[in-house]
Amino acid sequence: MLVVKDVSKQYGDFTALKQINLEFDKGIYGLLAPNGAGKTTLIKMLVTLISPSKGELLYNGTNIVDLDEDYRDILGYLPQNFGFYKHYSPKQYLLYLAALKGIDKKTALPIIHELLEKVALSDVANKKMRKFSGGMIQRVGIAQALLNDPKILILDEPTAGLDPKERARFRQLLTGLSRDRLIIISTHIVSDIESIANQVIMIKNHEILFKDTAQSICDTLDGFIYETSITNDELETFRKNYILIGEKQERGNVLVRFVHKREMDKDWVPVLPHLEDVFLYEYRDNLMVEV
Numbered sequence: 001m002l003v004v005k006d007v008s009k010q011y012g013d014f015t016a017l018k019q020i021n022l023e024f025d026k027g028i029y030g031l032l033a034p035n036g037a038g039k040t041t042l043i044k045m046l047v048t049l050i051s052p053s054k055g056e057l058l059y060n061g062t063n064i065v066d067l068d069e070d071y072r073d074i075l076g077y078l079p080q081n082f083g084f085y086k087h088y089s090p091k092q093y094l095l096y097l098a099a100l101k102g103i104d105k106k107t108a109l110p111i112i113h114e115l116l117e118k119v120a121l122s123d124v125a126n127k128k129m130r131k132f133s134g135g136m137i138q139r140v141g142i143a144q145a146l147l148n149d150p151k152i153l154i155l156d157e158p159t160a161g162l163d164p165k166e167r168a169r170f171r172q173l174l175t176g177l178s179r180d181r182l183i184i185i186s187t188h189i190v191s192d193i194e195s196i197a198n199q200v201i202m203i204k205n206h207e208i209l210f211k212d213t214a215q216s217i218c219d220t221l222d223g224f225i226y227e228t229s230i231t232n233d234e235l236e237t238f239r240k241n242y243i244l245i246g247e248k249q250e251r252g253n254v255l256v257r258f259v260h261k262r263e264m265d266k267d268w269v270p271v272l273p274h275l276e277d278v279f280l281y282e283y284r285d286n287l288m289v290e291v
Contacts, residue, residue, distance in 0.1 A: 001023060001024065001025050001059070001060060002023070002024040002025075002046070002057070002058070002059050002152060002182060003022070003023050003024075003057070003058040003059075004020050004021060004022040004023075004024075004042075004045075004046075004055070004057055005021060005055050005056050005057070005058060006019060006020075006021060006054065006055035006056075007019075007020040007021075007042075007045065007052045007054065007055035007056070007057065008020070008052060008053050008054040008055060009038075009041050009045065009050070009052055009053050010053040015206050016038050016041045016206065017038045017041055017042060017052075017203075017206050017207075018206040018207050019055075019207060020042065020055070020207070020208060021208070022201065022208070022211065024182050024184065025182065026178070026179075026180065026181060026182055027178050027182065027183070027198035027199070028174060028175070028178045028183045028185065028193070028196050028197045028198050029182075029183065029184045029185070029197060029198065029199050029200075029201060030185050030187065030192070030193030030194075030196075030197035030199070030200045030201065030214075031043070031184060031185065031186040031187070031201050031203070032187060032188070032190065032193060032200055032201065032202050032275075032279065033188065033202060033203040033204070033283070034188055034283050035188055037203050037204070037283075038203050038206055039156070039186040039187075039188075039203065040080065040156055040186065042186075042203075043154060043156045043184070043186050045057060046154055046184065047075060047077045047154055048064060048065065048071065048072070051065070059071055059152075073148065074148075074150055074151040074152055075150050075151075075152050075154070076145040076146055076147070076148060076150030076152070076153040076154070077145055077153075077154050077155075077156075078141045078142060078144070078145040078154070078155045078156060078158055079156050080156040080157045080160070082141045082144070084129060084137065084140065084141075085129070086128070086129050086130035087128055087129075087130060088128065088129060089124075089125060089126045089127055089128055089129065090116060090121055090124065090125055090127075090129065090140050090143070091112060091116070091125045091126055093129065093140065093144070094108070094112045094115070094116075094140075094143060094144060094147060095108055095109075095112065097144050097147060098111070098112070098147055101147060101148050103147065103148065108147075111147065111149075112143075112147075113125075115143040115146055115147070116143060118143070118146075118173055119139040119140070119142050119143050119173070120139065120166075120169060121136065121139055121140065121143070124136070133161070134160070134161030135161045135162045135163055135166050137161070138158065138159070138160060138161045138162055139162075139166070141158075142155070142158060142170070142173075146177075150181065151181050151182065152181065152182045152183075152184075153177065153181055153182070153183045153184070154183075154184045154186075155183070155184070155185045155186065156186045157186060157187055157188075158170065158185060158187070158192075159187065159189060159192050167191075167192065171192070171195065171196050174196060175196050178196075178198075185197070190274075190275050190276040190279050191276075193214075194214050194274070194275045194276070195214075197214060198213070199211060199212060199213060200212065200213070200214050200217055200275065202217070202278075202279075202282065204282060204283070209282060210278075214275050217275060217278050218272075218273045218274060218275055218277070218278060219273075220273075220278060221259065221273040221277055221278055221281060222272070222273055223270065224259050224260060224261050224273070225245075225257065225258075225259060225270070225271050225272070225273045225277055226257070226258055226259075226260055226264060226268040226269060226270055226271065227255060227256065227257050227258075227268070227269050227271050228255075228256060228265070228267050228268045228269060229250065229253045229254070229255050229256075230253060230254055230256060231253055231254070232252075232253070232254055234254075235247070235254050235256070238256060238258075242256075242258045242259070242260055243258055243259040243260070243281060243284060244256055244257070244258045245257050245258060245259060245276075245277050245280040245281055245284075246258075246280075257271070257277070259277070259281050
């Protein structure tokens with residue numbers, strides 16, 4: 001078990017995280033918040049790139065700093081922007097990283113072959129990466145994070161640059177991997193985790209806002225989400241009076257989705273809340289919503 005105990009992080013007078021307490025076991029955990037909310041700070045502490053100002057991080061009861069290489073040996077990490085050699089092929093690059101991880105070539109080759117199949121790059125295994133799309137490069141990054149068959153897999157914005165088909169494949173891959181390991185996904189894209197995360201963690205004002213199942217988090221807005229159709233002329237007034245979380249042009253009118261916690265109008269239709277509704281509602285001061 002990985003435990004974050006009373007962790008805070010200060011940068012001078014700025015508080016990035018305050019009194020964070022979390023426990024992670026096997027399964028998928030989605031770390032969800034807008035950019036700049038502290039997700040990457042927490043991720044960097046979990047992978048020992050930075051240290052907390054207060055508190056400690058424990059793996060099976062031992063501080064991860066004391067575990068040192070023993071902890072890194074069971075860790076797979078995909079940073080938001082990872083370095084690669086554009087004149088290498090995926091196979092060359094993964095062989096190079098395998099050597100750095102202490103995996104000999106004979107052992108590494110079948111592992112690399114299997115990983116490139118998993119991320120759908122087998123057909124370009126020997127092509128130089130300089131001509132790869134952003135999504136293809138990201139899939140190479142996912143493969144390198146899995147090289148040492150880690151017990152803990154930490155991914156920071158892993159679907160950046162992936163198209164919808166690639167993201168669906170990625171979610172399927174993670175679901176299979178989570179049966180016998182801990183996976184933490186840091187993202188601001190709700191759909192990346194809504195259907196696959198065992199638990200969702202949301203950070204607000206540098207503290208934990210929620211740590212629960214997606215359904216339980218959605219239930220916090222149950223009975224408060226409505227939809228109704230209004231004219232384009234009414235839209236600006238509606239925006240001033242209600243908390244809009246969605247607008248959609250429909251047959252000359254606008255279908256609006258909004259949060260309201262008082263008495264409903266007879267023309268409103270109650271709808272079930274989604275995780276994205278909670279995200280947009282809770283972070284409404286940090287986001288510019290466009291639909």
